[in-house]
Amino acid sequence: MTTKPSDAPWADEPFGLITTPSMYLTDSHSYLRLASDMAHAHNVLIRGLNAILQQAPHVAVSTKKNYNKQDIKDLLFYVHSWTKTVDHHHWVEETFIFGEIEKVSGKPGLMAEPKSQHEAFHGGIERLSAYASATKPDEFQWEGPGGMKEIIDSFSQHLTDHLYAEIDTILGLKFMDSQALNNIWDQAEKVAQQAGNLGMLYDVFPCVLGCADKTYEVGYQFPPLPWIMPYLVKYWFGAGNGAWRFNPCDWWGKPRPLAFNAQSASASML
Numbered sequence: 001m002t003t004k005p006s007d008a009p010w011a012d013e014p015f016g017l018i019t020t021p022s023m024y025l026t027d028s029h030s031y032l033r034l035a036s037d038m039a040h041a042h043n044v045l046i047r048g049l050n051a052i053l054q055q056a057p058h059v060a061v062s063t064k065k066n067y068n069k070q071d072i073k074d075l076l077f078y079v080h081s082w083t084k085t086v087d088h089h090h091w092v093e094e095t096f097i098f099g100e101i102e103k104v105s106g107k108p109g110l111m112a113e114p115k116s117q118h119e120a121f122h123g124g125i126e127r128l129s130a131y132a133s134a135t136k137p138d139e140f141q142w143e144g145p146g147g148m149k150e151i152i153d154s155f156s157q158h159l160t161d162h163l164y165a166e167i168d169t170i171l172g173l174k175f176m177d178s179q180a181l182n183n184i185w186d187q188a189e190k191v192a193q194q195a196g197n198l199g200m201l202y203d204v205f206p207c208v209l210g211c212a213d214k215t216y217e218v219g220y221q222f223p224p225l226p227w228i229m230p231y232l233v234k235y236w237f238g239a240g241n242g243a244w245r246f247n248p249c250d251w252w253g254k255p256r257p258l259a260f261n262a263q264s265a266s267a268s269m270l
């Protein structure tokens, strides 16, 4: 179930969102909390990817009459921010969560599968990050050889397959001690915050806030950030940055129509 704001295409496609496990399972064991939180984190990444795929084709490139350099600059910044968000998520998993789960469960290699799945898309994310940070607006291409779509298409299926599969892996952790697993998750939140830097307030945080649909399914409160954060991003860290027009939700997690669409593209041609 999704809460798209209108009948127009939105960030719940082409890659489908993950159903929160707590919607169809009931269990006081912490594996369910972990799987549900992870589903929300993964849906943030999927909405960001979908928002790019849905809107980038409607941003005019430099050979088009309605070309607007700033729109391309903003799109590139948005895509770069999304790659940083994906990287940060997987960095926390690889450097802390996976190792802790293997250690506490006493099963080395238990998380080998998601680790190897990371490798299947990591190079593609790197290429996209390099393209988004080094490409000049006049040179930007969405379609065609060497364009951004080609880079995204090279890894998007691997990435989303992994984002779906990891939820099943976590749902298989019921054999672990519930409290120990819960502690790993609590610590992971601290690791994620400590590994953060001030720069992330200008790119990763606005991307996460704008891709976290708080009305999704049961209105789950994700991400676990202080109440003041949306205000800080709106009025300070994200203020004046047109890249955030590409976000599919407002700063408070309310879905909104995509800013760049078939109608906006044809209107700007007039």
Ligand SMILES: [Fe+2]
Residues within 6 Å of the ligand: 038, 042, 089, 093, 166
């Ligand atoms: Fe994950």
